[in-house]
Amino acid sequence: MHADQDSQYAATRFKDLLARHGALPSMSRCGNCYNNAHAESFWSRLKTELLDGGVFPGLAEARLEISHYIAYYNAERRHTALGYQSPNHFESHLQTMS
Structure with a gap:
């Protein structure tokens, strides 16, 4: 699951939800708006x-x-x-x- 660096995507509850569904988190590097x-x-x-x-x-x-x-x-x-x-x-x- 790719997302930017917004706080809702870094929240523990969201990370737990991904883990429960077998999804891996993916985030852009901080300060690199063209990363993804x-x-x-x-x-x-x-x-x-x-x-x-x-x-x-x-x-x-x-x-x-x-x-x-x-x-x-x-x-x-x-x-x-x-x-x-x-x-x-x-x-x-x-x-x-x-």
Whole structure:
């Protein structure tokens, strides 16, 4: 579970929750805002484009919608940092060049 250095992600209760679910914590290095910029960008887009202040009716709906969003984000969504290509297209193009 990647997060920034906000206090809620460093709190003991949150760390315990991760441990109970077998998740490993991951944080950006202090003072290095570009350490994990791609993950930060993804979470920002997910919050803005999918959640938009709303909530899911239940866990099953949340899992389904989030999995659909991840598929869209990787296969179709164009990213300015990738020359307006999807991540999948960008990576496949890189592999053909090497």
